[in-house]
Amino acid sequence: MIYDPDPDADPASLTFTFGGAAPVASIRPGTVLSTWTRDCFAGRIRSTSDRVSELCDPRYINPQTGPFYVEGAEPGDTLAVHFVSIEPRESFGVSTTVPFFGALTGTGMTALLHEALEERTWLYGIDREARLVRYEALDSHYEVDLPLDPMHGTVGVAPGLGEVRSSLAPGDWGGNMDTPEMRAATTCYLGVNVEGALFSFGDGHARQGEGETCGVAVETAMDTVVIVDLLKGVPCPWPRLENDAYIITTGSARPLEDAFRIAHAELVRWTCAETGLSTLDSYQLVSQAVRSPVANVVDTAYTMTAKLPKTVLPGIEPMGGTHRRLRGQAATWLAGAVVRGT
Amino acid sequence: MIYDPDPDADPASLTFTFGGAAPVASIRPGTVLSTWTRDCFAGRIRSTSDRVSELCDPRYINPQTGPFYVEGAEPGDTLAVHFVSIEPRESFGVSTTVPFFGALTGTGMTALLHEALEERTWLYGIDREARLVRYEALDSHYEVDLPLDPMHGTVGVAPGLGEVRSSLAPGDWGGNMDTPEMRAATTCYLGVNVEGALFSFGDGHARQGEGETCGVAVETAMDTVVIVDLLKGVPCPWPRLENDAYIITTGSARPLEDAFRIAHAELVRWTCAETGLSTLDSYQLVSQAVRSPVANVVDTAYTMTAKLPKTVLPGIEPMGGTHRRLRGQAATWLAGAVVRGT
Amino acid sequence: MIYDPDPDADPASLTFTFGGAAPVASIRPGTVLSTWTRDCFAGRIRSTSDRVSELCDPRYINPQTGPFYVEGAEPGDTLAVHFVSIEPRESFGVSTTVPFFGALTGTGMTALLHEALEERTWLYGIDREARLVRYEALDSHYEVDLPLDPMHGTVGVAPGLGEVRSSLAPGDWGGNMDTPEMRAATTCYLGVNVEGALFSFGDGHARQGEGETCGVAVETAMDTVVIVDLLKGVPCPWPRLENDAYIITTGSARPLEDAFRIAHAELVRWTCAETGLSTLDSYQLVSQAVRSPVANVVDTAYTMTAKLPKTVLPGIEPMGGTHRRLRGQAATWLAGAVVRGT
């Protein structure tokens, strides 16, 4: 299925929330969805002299593609979103400082009496062939290439309790988690809170550091292919990810240790469920084997990930083998795409 | 104006969010509104053997009275809600422990591996004449009277950015701030985010300690009279309160020091605006004169209050004298109420 | 007993730690100790043009009077320090901003990329007769009187685990808690960690707001009289205070909610011990009756206090009646002081 958003749509007509927006399309579980996403500034920042505070309406930041109504999805189910491919649509990305936003500045929450840091904009060349993005300093002659590592900062469903949340917020519905783990060949599991799940995603990053320290990654529009699948009767209290090497939990909260606690308690519980280990045995195994990279320390909640290598889960197919199955489906689709020339 | 909610309404039909609900009535600024609110459990907890986890649907906790559409209210204005009177409707209130909720237990955010603390329910007699509530221990013979000090835990308007927030959450729209300062003879200022403001309130407490440590106050239904007024073109970034002795700011965030920072930075700025002091002079004055009681350390965000005694603001009428004016209007109404016998 | 520190002592010879310093004197439990303390800047800041960053060696900030070796004190005992009187020695106090110190600025811990806030110094006149301190703005004509409310920011003993802690740090040994509750007519209880306890105190404030928001109170030298008593075999895991109206616990930690948790868990436990209530009954009573003012949000750990009114503890003499006994001893001493003309 192809969903091609109108590139000329009025910004006010786009989707800026999880929940609260009418579905743009209905999709059947198992569907391969080929679509694209705007960058978080909806394309308004295009040169080093552009300023977010001048060009962007704060109500219209971080537009999402969707929401998609997933047929048959009900509260208590889990959506499995497999990222088949994520590719920059343009040959450049942008990053900026934004007044009172970021990890190393006072903000609206960490409310201090300082003036804002200076607002600046960086432009990155994206070389899709060489798989590189090029950093260029503004105040001196310094250039360096970083690996292209495309991902989506924002992936989620409608929240529970009737809430509608800004696409700037992460939480148990997913949303703006800003983890670099959300790359191609990864499956993201999201617990369903409302009928149809109302899945959407956006905020493509050509790459980001862990923590997204200044608050803005290498932002760019993305061509993305996902398989949207549904696990009936399987709960998923917080978003999970899985790739070929790791099972990964997330936690989004403040302070950051609470995000750590959620992600690691979820990983202990997930490991119990897959292995039959007791809670304390699982706590012990996770304690010695986990990797714990920060996702973001800038959004309305901070996000931590906890990664358990599959080597400590020998013979186990997490989530009933969903990831392996979707990897196979993706390989078939990608082989076909080569044939189709897309 | 009298708004008398249907006491027999289906729980699912009540208002459990700020934003996202259709107004129950429209009111003109300056109106005296006489209404009542359900307790946070919607009346389902009535004896020491009742358990929240058995009797309450988690989707239907903390019903609000409202929302009220305030005529002429637009983003950029401030709603002034003056509490004329807040009186318990019943002769008892309840408090409970709730699994994984409270300041001294692991929770969904401070996610730990402990079993939940035991679920218990306490019943308080309320003596409106003597202005007392009676604590009775469950596990030994210990009784003691505490002052009746009625207040509303939840007061707010629709949030900005198109969000809809659960009535369990506090934030810059107000909501579940759970501060004991929200008592009669107090004016609450709330910045308007959407046309009509969509004001609602609830969560009456016969009293609560600061911090609302166990997560549940002495919960009870309330008969409440408010004057709803509108300050055109006056912004209010975070909820403010004012009584005869103090101007009070609030901040709701995690960790608790961020709530402290918001409340105190707001108080510094408010003091600048009223006095003409420079930022650093105001910072200094606030630092020596403020009182900083905790409001709640249990909700989805924690709430701090910062109180500046009006004695350090000689000759100043905060917010253009709104509180003094509404106090006068309230006195007139209360005098009339005596005559009317209500 | 009178201990009169040498006013001309070399700054480097003063006491800047809890633990690690040799005792200046030995005192027998029950002794009335009359002494004085330097202000936290050791008298170097005396005008609005003086700057801490220019005049104060960071190694010699916050000198303490002491330590005093308390005869018979052993680990497992509790020191009871009753403040008989605390009176400013001079007719002025000072406050300042200090670069990268305070609640509303980036600091060494909340490490951001901002420039420091401007460094300024305020001078307060102290009127001991009228019991007032006078605030004067630096950048406009604004003066206002605040109540004189003398207190000690720093009171403590040597820490456990062989640690030596800077007098800038608060913790379970007491130290720089900066709570305005540490005023005359208050008893402070401190658990003993080393033989002789090694009690010292300082950091007099003519007054401070709760939270000590800018990091510096109205700093001044103090003439102080304390009774130092010893409770053998009575443990005290965190400092406690008691006055005629409240029992008060403290917790010092970061984030601020952890300080809140310590103070309130301690208050729950203390209440259990005094009343025989079960833990959950005590949790409930504290939840409805406590007052929870912030002490400081600026030091190396933040400090919270939790105050339970004695009206909810009818007929109970906390800590075996120590406070009442010391109040009596203080009254006798004060009556004698009038006779002696001191």
Place this chain on the structure above:
Amino acid sequence: MIYDPDPDADPASLTFTFGGAAPVASIRPGTVLSTWTRDCFAGRIRSTSDRVSELCDPRYINPQTGPFYVEGAEPGDTLAVHFVSIEPRESFGVSTTVPFFGALTGTGMTALLHEALEERTWLYGIDREARLVRYEALDSHYEVDLPLDPMHGTVGVAPGLGEVRSSLAPGDWGGNMDTPEMRAATTCYLGVNVEGALFSFGDGHARQGEGETCGVAVETAMDTVVIVDLLKGVPCPWPRLENDAYIITTGSARPLEDAFRIAHAELVRWTCAETGLSTLDSYQLVSQAVRSPVANVVDTAYTMTAKLPKTVLPGIEPMGGTHRRLRGQAATWLAGAVVRGT
């Protein structure tokens, strides 16, 4: 130089603090030091039935080897400690749960009303040839091998301000940082606070997960060879690490976002110093290139690391090429060790 601690020493005679202990030896900068360290329990936990709470005196946890007096070291210098090799001395390691210690339990700081989690002990076989440690579940039949990855949890010098800190605490003096990055072929930079630096280290881990979630790694005694070098007149405000691929900063604080802020602000500043980039250009580069694994979320302060790949610092020799030089010296020593048969 060989320093061989007495294996039969009285526990009370060991070193449990940074600062406050007399040096065990004096070493000249550039010396290769071959020594060994006890495990954190000083060898008292040796079977799955051993319990820390029964066998370990809380005053004698985490003994350090040292302190070593480094000749010529003065405040303002930086110690460079290069880990040549770190090898387990025994064929097993232990891990445990400890009451009220760990990331997923209430603790003395996150003080809650729960009972402690159950105390359990796990034994890991260490296979030095195969470079594996073997996890065995206690409550079911589940075994799995994890990579052997030896490291030291605790590395530090005497703190500033005259403080003496427990070996359980991390901070700007180093100490109990518990980062898995402290492995062989890594250089650790520590700012000197007192004459002679007073360097010590210990707390060997056969491996640990990031965050050290349960609070205890695979604890074991270590044979360790380090080169201790001195950079005169080079400051180092927080401990830094360097290996062949990354420069790494640390921050130790609570809440965890403050540890993140310290580590990332330090990395921004270090990058400025090495590259000549402006602060905002460095902030931007770090934001896109950093890796941010958690070190510990269990100690008295939490520790974050921030890692910048050297590929973004082309042609730059950090810290004046110290790491490359010490790597060379280590290679020479290791080659000699093969010849010597050690």
